[in-house]
Amino acid sequence: MPGGLSRGRIPEGADMGRSSTQRGGAVTPGRTAADSPPGYPRYRAEPGGRLVLAGVDPGQTEHYRKKKEVLKELETQRRRIRDLQERLYAENRQGLLVVLQAMDTGGKDGTIKHVFGGVNPQGCRVSSFKAPNPEEANHDFLWRYHKSAPARGRIGIFNRSHYEDVLVVRVKGLVDENVWRERYALINEFERNLTRNGIRVLKFFLHVSKDEQKRRLEARLADPDKRWKFSKNDIRERAFWDDYQAAFEDAINECSTEHAPWYVVPANKKWYRNLVVARTIADTLEAMDPRFPPAERGLENVTIPD
Ligand code: ATP
Ligand code: MG
Secondary structure, eight states, X not given: OXXXXXXXXXXXXXXGTOOTTSSOXXXXXXXXXGGSOSSSOOOBOOTTSOOOGGGSOTTOOTTOOSGGGTHHHHHHHHHHHHHHHHHHHHHOSOEEEEEEEESTTSOHHHHHHHHHTTSOGGGEEEEEOXXXXXXXXXXXXXXXXXXXXXXXXXXXEEESOGGGGGTHHHHTTOSXXXXXXXXXXXXXXXXXXXXXXXXXXXXXXEEOOHHHHHHHHHHHHHOTTTGGXXXXXXXXXXXXXXHHHHXXXXXXXXXXXXXXXXXXXXXXXXXXXXXXXXXXXXXXXXXXXXXXXXXXXXXXXXXXXX
């Protein structure tokens, strides 16, 4: 993986860590406007291709070198999201589901805070998913996610998601292999159903390196104000790093579809991660083209009584 894609270079499959002998890598026909690179890398895992996660450099930052260089651009993208979300809400015909997945310390919380910080809370809902409670565990695995899926007019953010059921569940052997393997197809159907009902689905894997996770865990331990975020369980999970990477790689390859693509976001640098996620969401919302509904007729003659 070459470090740092320069502006203007289209991230073909080769740049997404595919090996040349593997299927995929070509620009897929039928892309929506949001998926045609507008001059910056998208990091989209091409549907039908075979992404090799180890081939994607988590430290790349395009031509940017430091946070200061992206702050204005990030603000522009945040404003676009805010304005488009207002239209989406008013229009009330389409919705957006943003799925965030990452290894521990990968930055899901920080991404939500920095990308959606300016959005009207009324049109936006974050759902965080932990290990299922007894009621959830007694239902089919998609039940709790479907219940939290956004309605038309809304943006839903999944902090962890239905993908846990092919990630932690697989790594920890919580169900048999034939059960989690079948879930890829069930997940694709679930996401297709949402799409067919007006809900766009965008999925981001925040890709950090194992070294970066170590640094972040150490930082949490060292700072009394961050220690609450530290859990000894994070160390136990870290021991399964390779198994998780393999599970993520399969989930991304099995479930990156035209209707619900996966994006593998280089996330070692938090400011670059925020920029990539923000502009992908803004471009997607723009391609959805939400419009304010027409005003009632005859408003020209209306006066407000005293
Ligand atoms: P996060 O790590 O997402 O920032 P947190 O630290 O507040 O959140 P954790 O308890 O560490 O909370 O994270 C939630 C835990 O729930 C993770 O270990 C995750 O693997 C687990 N989990 C989520 N969904 C499932 C599921 N479907 N089955 C089993 N475990 C799950
Ligand atoms: Mg955690």
